[in-house]
Amino acid sequence: MDKISITAASVVAEADLKSARLGQRFGRLDLSSQLALLAVAELKINFAEFANGRVGIVFAASAGSLATDVNFWNGRHGVGGPSPTLFAYTLPSAAVGEIAIHFKLTGPDLCFVGDGKNLLREAADLIRRGETDACVCIFCEAVTADCGKIISTAPVAAAHAVLVRRGEGIVELREFDRDFKALCALISQSKSAV
Amino acid sequence: MREPGVVIAGCGAISAVGCGLEPLLAALKNNSSGLRAMEKFSAPRFQSNIVGAVPENGWGERPREPGWAGQSVATTAREDARPTRTDNSAWWLATEALTQARAAAEEILQKISAARTGLVLSTTKANITALELISENRSCSETARRHLQANLLAEDLAQAFGAHGPVQTVSVACVSGLIAISQAAKIIQRGEADAVFVVGVDALSEFVVAGFTALKALDPLGCRPFDAARCGLSPGEAGAAIVLVRDDFAPAAKIKIRAFGGSNDANHLTGPSRDGSGLAQAIRVALAAAKFSPTEIDFVHAHGTGTPYNDAMESLALQTIFGDAGPPVSGAKGMLGHTLGAAGVIETICCVLAMQNNFLPGTPRLDSPADGTPKNLLREPRLDVRVKNILKLNTGFGGMNGALILSHG
Structure with missing residues (x-):
């Protein structure tokens, strides 16, 4: 059986968003989508080398879309009612849609709520x-202060991403019960060292 | 090595047409609609008060999940933490549906250990009602707050229903249900479990109705899928559950999960691609995985939201794959409303009921089909029809498309 490997990894945090150059729409995305999109951009993959429809997106959001849910619902008493733009981001998979649009990825999608173990x-x-x-693959943590109060979680804003493909790479995937965040951080650090 | 087959061993549902499979089957055969006006969703705050709500007499007395007090679900052990219909209808809907499905598959499940039983939850908003209550300083149980997080809702369902194997929480907009079924089948095919409970749930909430109002996506008269006068969707709520098992555990089970195909339009966050190419791609992937030609599909159960763009896109996708002489097509959202994360699961159950009872459902609330809609669009049910292969479609925000093929052995 052919090898399946990780060929690139990235880690981004909220502070990295300020210097992101990902088009005019980027500033209008919710926190989760911004983090996820930037993490994929930081993989520096030329997706055009893949055939149309042959790159999938596998995403997990630690707290789903709860941070955006809170923002949307807090805006319900504003002029004109709650924001239609924000409503579109009250789905945990909104970030997947944004990644697909930005990088023209028309393959299959998966989106989980919870940890990145799958x-x-x-x-x-x-x-x-x-x-x-x-x-x-992207694991996104977007917990704002307001959201964190509700679910008793400390605020966090970070995304970890890897590209997985057939063939040789930085790390061959043979067993999967690995800490996704730790693996991304390890690969990112080793790349920096090189 | 050949992957094991995956079959449907039991189903359960609670929806706008009532609690259980009998009212659902009756509504499908009678082409009746469960949509109705609800005062709490009236203007001026909301664009439409026509919704697919579970009827007042259809909820039962309280959640009937097994081992309520005896299980060690930490947050639900205390009486004051028990969910109510008011603060946690997502849990109520899910447990009702799963209780039914598990009972239907009881004999088969007795042969499978809890460690070899998994659960995949499909939801878009989990218990979003808790956010509404918390933001207004209203009473909200600890469990209701916990179930704001979909993964914790899944964990508690798994523990309460004795599924100690793999647990996944899938949330891919309105395609979640089909992807959850596909994931559950893969878990069994990979040998990680012998049975998986697929649970689809989303409850009606002011949050969701306000959101679709903001998008101006609701039909004030109630949704009319594929109709010339259609102008939007109608939100609905449902709990739906399917027990999937490895085929050698259930030799008498006849309906098999044959194949799934997914794709993304990569086009727009809230609107479908205008040419239907993304959905057509998902159908092609599913057909290829099933090793089917389009002519082997006997019936298409559509997403059919009733929004102008969705139904037009879906019609184009079907035209692309099947041409003018395509199989019969219908949709259930005029009966159930758009049940979001539950949609793929409960609409798959509609397909199962059609296969088991030899009929094709119609399209409730469709009066005059719009130009360009499938030529073989069924307004009324067609009875005494044996169906072997059904293609079930769903699409969602973010450009997601899903195509599931079910086969009747």
Whole structure:
């Protein structure tokens, strides 16, 4: 069986968003979508090298879209009522849509709420089944102060991403019960050191 | 090595047409609609008060999940933490549907251990009602607050229903249900479990109705899928559950999860691609995975939201794949409303009921089909029809498309 490997990894935090250059729409995206989109951009992948429809997106959001849900619902008493723009981001998978639009990725999508433990397994499975040639995996944590109060969680804003594809890479995927964040950080650091 | 087959061993549902499969089957056969006006969603705050709400007498007395007091679900052990219909209708809907589905599959599940049983939850908003209550300093139980987080809702469902195997929480907009079914099948095919409970749930909430009002996406008269006069959707609520098992555990089960195809339009966050190419791609992937030609599909159960763009896009996708002589097509949202994360699961159950009872459902609330809609669009049910292969479609915000093929052995 062909090898399946991670060929790129990235880690971004809220502070990185200020210097992001990802088009005019970027500033209008919610926090989760901004973090996820920037993390994928930081992989520095030329997606044009893949055939149309052959790159999938496998995404997990630690708190779903709750941070944006709180923003949307807090705006219900404003002039004109709640924001239609924000409503579109009250889905945990909104970030997946934004990544697909920005990078023109028309392959299959998966979006989980919770930790990132399924990401590598599901990406490898999509590739092994022949549904994709590669997958972008992203784990996003977007918990604002308002959101954190409700779910008793400390605020956090970060995204971790990898590209998984068939063939040789930085890390071969043989077992999947690895800490996704730690793996991304490790690969990112080793790349920086090189 | 050949992957094991995955079959449907039991289903359960609670929706706008009532609690259980019997009212759902009756509504499908009678082509009746469960949509109705609800005062709390009236103007001026909301664009339409026509919704697919569970009827007042259709909720039952309280959640019937097993082992309520005996299980160690930490946050639900205390009496004051127990969810109510007011603060946690998502839990109520999910547990009702799963109780039914598990009972239907009881004999088969007795052969499968809890450790080999998984759960995949499909939802878009989990218990969003808790956010409404908290933001207005109204009473909200600890469990209701916990179930704002979809993954914790899934964990508690798994524990309460004895699913100690893999648990996943899928949230891919309105395609969530089909992807959850596909994920559950993959979990079984990979050998990680022998049975998986697929649960789809979303409850009606001011949050969601206000959001669709902001988008001006509601039909003030109630949704009319594929109709010339259609102008929007009608939100609905439902709990729906399907028990999937490895086929050798259920030799008598006849309906198989055959294949799934997914794609993304990569075009617009809230609108579908105008040419239907993304959905057509998902259908092609599913057909290829099933090793089917389009002519082997006997019936298409559409997404059919009733919005002008969705139904036009879906019609184009079907035209692309099937041409003018396509199979019969219908949709259920005129009956149930758009039940979001539950839609793929409950609409798949509609397909299962059609296969088991040899009929094709109609399209409730469709009066005059719009130009360009499928030529074989069914307004009324067609009875005494044996159906072997059904294509079930859903699409969603973010450009997501899903196509599931079910086969009747």
